[in-house]
Amino acid sequence: MSISSATRYLTSLCLFVIAGCASTGAPHPMEQNLNHFQFNAHLKNELVLSGHLPDEAAQTSLINLAASIFPNTEIVSDMDANGASVSGWHRTTRWGLSSLSKLEEGKLVIVDHTLHLEGLAAKAEIKAAVEAATIGLKTEIEHSVVISVVE
Numbered sequence: 001m002s003i004s005s006a007t008r009y010l011t012s013l014c015l016f017v018i019a020g021c022a023s024t025g026a027p028h029p030m031e032q033n034l035n036h037f038q039f040n041a042h043l044k045n046e047l048v049l050s051g052h053l054p055d056e057a058a059q060t061s062l063i064n065l066a067a068s069i070f071p072n073t074e075i076v077s078d079m080d081a082n083g084a085s086v087s088g089w090h091r092t093t094r095w096g097l098s099s100l101s102k103l104e105e106g107k108l109v110i111v112d113h114t115l116h117l118e119g120l121a122a123k124a125e126i127k128a129a130v131e132a133a134t135i136g137l138k139t140e141i142e143h144s145v146v147i148s149v150v151e
Contacts, residue, residue, distance in 0.1 A: 037084040039093050041066070041108040043073070043100055043119070050078040051110075054085035062093060069101045086112050092141055099130045104150060118146040 039051040039062070047070050053059050059079045066075050092115055096108040099117055103126070106119015115137070121127040127147045137143055 036112050037086045037089050037110070038112075039079075039089070039096075039108075039110045041097060041100055043070075043103065043107070044105040046074040046076055048076045048078065051080075052082045052084050053079050054089070055081045058085075058090075061090065062097075065094060066097055069097050088113075088141070092137070095133070095137060099133060099145075102126050102130055103147065106147075113141050115141055115143040116145075117143070119148075120150045121147050122150060124149050 036052065037054070039053065040049070042048045042050075047066055049062060049066060053062065059077065059081060062079070063075060063077055089110070092110055096110060096115055096117060100106055100108045100119065103119035103121050106117065109116045117130075121130065127149050130147060131145055134143055134145055
């Protein structure tokens, strides 16, 4: 098969799949599934919050929570409301933001019942304290914490 005929074949196949999705009402295969709770916080000079939260009240609540935990840090919000919710999300995000506040820089990612925190701590004692605090997370929350020390 030549390159041009392979290109025509792939183009036809893509159009067929897209047309099939449109006619059946199925989501386009390239669309991101937004039916999950997702929260991201990235700390480096400023705190950038993003993700898909249950509603606007949840967004406001997290912005206020972040402002109380990071009082001297500019907060940028790029969150949206899509109706996604999981039990315990507020407690998990509170723990994650509190732990992130102890780091020099880092990122927090929460998707449904999974939490990942990584970053840089100023001292080994801070790293140990954040890692030890994971005991406070409920067992239904899968979590990973990766912290390096900048001494």
